[in-house]
Amino acid sequence: MTHQHPVADPSRPQPANVEHEWRASDLDPSAARRAERQVASFFAASAAMIVLSVLVYGFTDWNATVGLPVVGDVNAINFFMGLTFGLGILFIGIGAIHGAKQLMSDVEVFEDRHDLESDDADRTALAETFSAGVADSRFVSSGIMRRSLLGAMALFPIPLVVLLRDLGPAASNGALTHTIWKAGTRLVTDVTYLPIKGDDVPIGGLINAVPETLLGVEERDGTLNARAKSVIVVVRLDEQNIVAQQGGTASAPWDYKGVLAYSKVCTHVGCPISLYEQTTHHLLCPCHQSTFDLADAGKVVFGPAARNMPQLPITTDADGYLIARSDFQVPVGPSFWERA
């Protein structure tokens, strides 16, 4: 056995050569006794704090408050129990560390390290064991066993491929490209579900809206996903301030007299955004400051978003309520791998 390969460089100053500095408690017995008493005092203080914390629990009015500088009024029982229990744990720690530093032996100890490599005999023995195992398994001598094993191993990953395929676009069934908006779906206010009359939207107004059909989507059918994709903001601009829209013709415009509907989902990483500034017509995303100009086809005017905010084509029904002309014409939300 050749265990005599210390890595330590003998030319470097060895810890053993450094002169040891003795502590007061090593040299003076009275200093050692003083340190001992200090450690014991910390342990005793800890015990007192723990007892105190039980007394606080038992005898403090649960509604009492105590005023602290800067912090203000806090619940008395929470504060005093936390304080006493915390100090109880802290004093045990301080006592233990103080004792270790003052009284436990602090003589420098050093150990040499050895090469990580095993010695030759061990390595040869391992190689022999492995060869004997291979021969014993008949992997080499029995062709039929070897080939059937390799065949089984080759087929093993197939279920993984089938499962991973569900993450891809082939199985998504259009989930990334469609929302529950359809031609004729009414726009209703979010949370309160009131239908919106096109003429009731004031210039400079903002409405957070959802499709009326959202209420009919059951939780097991993914109402949260449906909501996350279909939320929109409805704003109204003075028509002469609208520079461009994402579609529509003179006879079938995508707006209704300046009322515009845009997706509420940021095209960067999908934060819901409705920080709408009515004088600049900008929609700001608070996550990464992407800014969209709703007067100019939802164009990105600032920030990391790469695509315009998708516009929902709208019109009004016979009763004057806002309805969608169709689903969004482009996928909403952040970009994804297969997005055209």
Added chain:
Amino acid sequence: MNAARLRRPAATLAILMISAFPAAAAVAAAPLPTAAVRTADHPSDPLVWGKLLYQEGCASCHALSGQGGNGIPGVIAKGAAGTDFEVSTGRMPLGTIANQPIRRTRSLYTKDETAAMAAYIASLGVGPAIPSAAQVDWKNADLAMGGEVFRTNCAQCHSFSGQGGALTWGKQAPNLMLATPTQIYEAMLIGPNNMPQFSDATLPPAQKQAVIKYIEFLKEPANPGGLNLGRLGPVSEGLFGWAAGFTILVIIAVWIGVKAK
């Protein structure tokens, strides 16, 4: 260049900057209405008095007829409610040119003067009236519904705790803790500055009152005590935890590592 020669211009500059600061503050605070039409013997007809106050304090920007111009918004469509909101919060008259009017600690006009100006501006055209005490009575409103409406329509800018937040290019949504119920109602009606309007058709009065109730609740929420750190949530609390907690841990680690003497 030696140190003494370097020091003298630096000191001069510092003195200049320190003395210029109060001067700049005085200039910024200066353009306030003068006393000409603000004496005790003002005209008794509020419309006449309001017109005088408007001409003196507002017309230089918003034009004599109230239609604005040169990028300055008109006041007529904002009506009495808008006048009361802007003047009672001290946002108007504008003291300095900034990217948005900022709330002053107090209004520059008395209640009577504000009412006279509001009456005059209401007489110029059609605009929303100041909501009545009954309209802003939020005591019986639905707090839970107010919270839902607030988090859907207001929290995106004013933050979920009503503390306000940043917008584009240095603009900001103000902290709501100082806003009175009437001012909150007026703001929803008129959409001051960059805030969108929330009309009665899509945010009926009962929901506006519920929103006011929720903001009143936010002013004094059920409070278990302690340092609120601005009620900004994980940002300020995390910063405090890291800064204070880490400092203490570093001090303890240094103490453990120091050799005893």
